[in-house]
Amino acid sequence: MIGTIFDIKEFSLHDGPGARTTVFFKGCPLRCRWCHNPEGLKAESELMIKRSLCRHCGRCLQPCEHPECEPYERCIHACPHGLIQVSGEKYGVEELAEILMRHVDYFRRCGGGVTFSGGEPLMQSQFLLELARKLDCHVALQTSGYADKDVFQAVVGEMDFVMFDIKLADRQQHMTYTGVFNDRILANLDFLRRSGTDFLIRTPLIPGITDTEENLDAIQRIVGGDPWETLPYNPMAGAKYPMLGMHYALQDRKS
Structure with a gap:
């Protein structure tokens, strides 16, 4: 089984509990206008x-x-x-697991582990499942939640912690700004709540899009009493786009 990875960051402090190694999977079904990892959008390797x-x-x-x-x-x-x-290196499961487990003793001492991010890790679900089962440490998933329910449920069953994005509450706005409707995302959130897996809902604050009072109030109604945090807008998000021959739609957006 081969996976395509575009980055591995060690000793990350913002991708789950403790210090972690974060592995970034290529490929994403969403096309968020503010995406800060555009090199993770395409499934295949690129320059x-x-x-x-x-x-x-x-x-x-x-x-x-x-x-x-x-x-x-x-x-x-x-x-x-x-x-x-x-951008996009091929790894076998055993090869990548060995890299990710280099700091396992430190993970255990500090309460850290490995986080799967992207892109959208669920797009490489079989590789992700095999990899997660090889890792003898705390494993976490960062996800848009946009995946087939069987895929989502299988992967959540292997995770210790899930960071789940709710970007926009309104169905049509979600399509406008991310390229997909949010029905599947909300259905997977319902499963996550019932799964018993620890989770955190996250909302990126994009000026004039996701940070409006109307959107945040609507998300609060979806969240209810679940753990929820907001993420600040990264004004440098567009820097990678020219390197990929892409246009950043929000280049004049101020934080």
Whole structure:
């Protein structure tokens, strides 16, 4: 079983209890206009190029014999300034589990563990399930909740803690700003409540979109007495978009 991962961050303090290693899965079914990890949207590996620093020497466009370069139609090793990187590395379950367990003794002392983030980890559910079962530590999931119910329920059954996003309460607004309706998300939240797994609902505060009084009041009614926190808007969220050849829709948005 092979998974595609775009980042691994060690000693994170904001991705669940204690100090954690966070592993970021490629692929997401949502297209949130404010996404701060756009390199996690596509399921396949892709190039990130610091185009603003490119001197257009053309070396990366010359034919090369590296098989790993074939999908990109340019040589990923040729840039003399190191402006090209691949987002999305392939791992086997055993290989990645070994990396993630390097600090297991520290996790146990400090109450930390491993967090699965993205992208949306549930898009690689079989790889995620096999990986979680290999890890002898506290495991947590960061998720949009947008997944088939059978997938969601199977993965939650392997988790110690779930961070579950509720971005927008209104169904049509959810479609407008994320590209999907929220019916499936709310249904999975109902299951999460019944599952017995510890969880935290989270809402990113996007100026003029999710941070409105109307939206937050509506989310509060959904949340009820469940644990809930809001996340501040990251004004630097758009910095990665040009590297991917993408436009950041909220580039003039102020926090």
